[in-house]
Amino acid sequence: MPHPTHDALLDAGLRLAEQHGLSTLSVNAVVAAAEVAKGTFYVHFQDRTAFLVALHQRFHDHLKTVILEAIRDLPPGRQRLQIGTIAYLDGCLHELGVKAMLFDSRGEPAIAEQVRRRNAEFSAIAAADFEAMGWDHPTQSARLYIVMVAEAAIMELESGQPDRGVRNGVFAFLD
Amino acid sequence: MPHPTHDALLDAGLRLAEQHGLSTLSVNAVVAAAEVAKGTFYVHFQDRTAFLVALHQRFHDHLKTVILEAIRDLPPGRQRLQIGTIAYLDGCLHELGVKAMLFDSRGEPAIAEQVRRRNAEFSAIAAADFEAMGWDHPTQSARLYIVMVAEAAIMELESGQPDRGVRNGVFAFLD
DNA sequence: TGTACATCAGTGAACGCGCGTTCACTGATGTAC
DNA sequence: TGTACATCAGTGAACGCGCGTTCACTGATGTAC
Numbered sequence: 001m002p003h004p005t006h007d008a009l010l011d012a013g014l015r016l017a018e019q020h021g022l023s024t025l026s027v028n029a030v031v032a033a034a035e036v037a038k039g040t041f042y043v044h045f046q047d048r049t050a051f052l053v054a055l056h057q058r059f060h061d062h063l064k065t066v067i068l069e070a071i072r073d074l075p076p077g078r079q080r081l082q083i084g085t086i087a088y089l090d091g092c093l094h095e096l097g098v099k100a101m102l103f104d105s106r107g108e109p110a111i112a113e114q115v116r117r118r119n120a121e122f123s124a125i126a127a128a129d130f131e132a133m134g135w136d137h138p139t140q141s142a143r144l145y146i147v148m149v150a151e152a153a154i155m156e157l158e159s160g161q162p163d164r165g166v167r168n169g170v171f172a173f174l175d
Numbered sequence: 176m177p178h179p180t181h182d183a184l185l186d187a188g189l190r191l192a193e194q195h196g197l198s199t200l201s202v203n204a205v206v207a208a209a210e211v212a213k214g215t216f217y218v219h220f221q222d223r224t225a226f227l228v229a230l231h232q233r234f235h236d237h238l239k240t241v242i243l244e245a246i247r248d249l250p251p252g253r254q255r256l257q258i259g260t261i262a263y264l265d266g267c268l269h270e271l272g273v274k275a276m277l278f279d280s281r282g283e284p285a286i287a288e289q290v291r292r293r294n295a296e297f298s299a300i301a302a303a304d305f306e307a308m309g310w311d312h313p314t315q316s317a318r319l320y321i322v323m324v325a326e327a328a329i330m331e332l333e334s335g336q337p338d339r340g341v342r343n344g345v346f347a348f349l350d
Numbered sequence: 351t352g353t354a355c356a357t358c359a360g361t362g363a364a365c366g367c368g369c370g371t372t373c374a375c376t377g378a379t380g381t382a383c
Numbered sequence: 384t385g386t387a388c389a390t391c392a393g394t395g396a397a398c399g400c401g402c403g404t405t406c407a408c409t410g411a412t413g414t415a416c
Contacts, residue, residue: 005392023282027370037394039372044392048370107198107282140344143330144323151322155315169315173348180359202403212361214405219359223403354415361409367402376394382387 006044008034013055017100022052022108025100049110056111059101060118066091067125078174081129085149085170088122089162092153099157102150122146133174148173181219183209188230192275197227197283200275224285231286234276235293241266242300253349256304260324260345263297264337267328274332277325297321308349323348 012034016025027048031038045051070087074080092098105115123142130138130145148170155166187209191200202223206213220226245262249255267273280290298317305313305320323345330341 003392021282021284023284026368028368038370039395040393042371043394104282107196107279109196109198135347137340137344137347140330140340141347144326144344144348147326148319148323151319155318165312165315169312169319172310172312172316173319178359201401203401213403214362215360217404218361352416356414357412359409359411361407363406365403365405367404369400369402370398371400372398373396374394376392378392379390381389383385 003044005034005036005040008036009041009044009051010055010058013051014059014097017055017097017104022100022104025052027051052108052110053114055097056101056105056114056118059095059097060114062095063088063091064121067122071125076128076132078129078133081126081133081145081174082171084125084129086167088149089153089156089167093156093161099154102153119143119146145173178219180209180211180215183211184216184219184226185230185233188226189234189272192230192272192279197275197279200227202226227283227285228289230272231276231280231289231293234270234272235289237270238263238266239296242297246300251303251307253304253308256301256308256320256349257346259300259304261342263324264328264331264342268331268336274329277328294318294321320348 009030013025013030016029016033027038027041030051031041041051045054067084067087071080071084074083092102105111123139123146125142126145127138127142130141135141152166152170156163184205188200188205191204191208202213202216205226206216216226220229242259242262246255246259249258267277280286298314298321300317301320302313302317305316310316327341327345331338
């Protein structure tokens with residue numbers, strides 16, 4: 001069950017991550033931004049690590065939903081991969097804290113494992129597409145492709161809108 | 176001019192980064208590992224940030240040398256790109272702290288800018304190759320390719336030796 | 351050769367600081383009778 | 384309707400801790416005379 005203060009803390013965390021990255025995301029900063037007392041943080045989260053994990057979870061769950069929605073009913077293959085990629089990139093343009101979640105997160109031991117699992121999930125989906133496309137090393141290619149698309153998301157962030165050069169740059173690797 | 180204690184501190188830093196990542200790379204840990212007094216650290220480095228930058232610089236300079244050596248006299252194109260890639264992956268297998276430098280480093284504000292520049296350097300080289308190969312978006316493709324190869328380096332670290340599946344997985348994107 | 355001084359890497363105790371975390375307490379809301 | 388009690392999100396001062404950094408000092412080495 002969602003709780004307003006719980007969500008307010010996550011919202012504040014995401015806003016701060018968007019602006020300053022994960023490394024400055026202290027409990028102090030979060031409670032200040034959410035305008036609650038420090039103790040309130042621990043009413044809703046066991047510790048800082050649990051908060052970071054929840055933040056990442058929320059981010060990932062949303063993207064995953066968007067992608068699965070987009071590729072629903074499509075058979076594995078190049079088209080599904082491209083549509084999933086577009087959904088992912090569009091989704092990133094509409095989310096806060098993308099850079100923090102995709103990059104800074106790797107250096108945070110607290111959520112490094114979560115990130116590994118997230119990438120594995122997306123890789124597993126993409127692997128089916130590479131397999132259907134007849135590639136020789138679908139597992140490896142999928143994992144490499146996923147990080148490429150994550151980088152593409154970062155590149156698009158710089159202008160804040162879909163970037164034809166970036167997207168065609170990604171798809172060129174599939175030909 | 177190299178100084179033994181200066182190098183000992185960097186060596187210790189690299190060893191620690193290899194084992195535990197950048198986030199636990201405190202001045203305390205470094206001086207303990209190098210078996211010098213805490214004050215000695217500040218004889219050789221202005222502050223922790225300067226140390227991290229020096230660590231990254233050393234890592235990058237070595238890899239860059241190896242790559243430039245390997246592709247010397249080759250004209251831009253697919254072959255040069257592949258040979259440079261192999262040199263990079265082989266180089267990573269022989270360096271310490273690869274994972275720390277390629278991944279954790281993004282979350283460390285201190286060296287994030289340095290990482291940006293390193294990737295830009297490698298991207299510029301690779302862009303000439305994509306250009307020569309006649310790709311439509313050489314700049315974007317190069318940047319995407321660079322992060323893909325960095326991920327491939329991490330994948331190879333898991334087994335500690337060249338991985339045919341990984342390397343062919345990378346090259347498959349060039350066909 | 352011996353003495354005085356300069357240099358400078360190295361030392362480690364001490365410092366202030368911000369962090370994550372705790373906990374006794376408050377106060378609003380709901381429930382029992 | 385009024386009173387007593389339970390619940391629980393919220394509070395914020397206080398805590399210990401490890402961090403990065405400082406600085407007066409040491410001691411070995413080199414130089415001058």
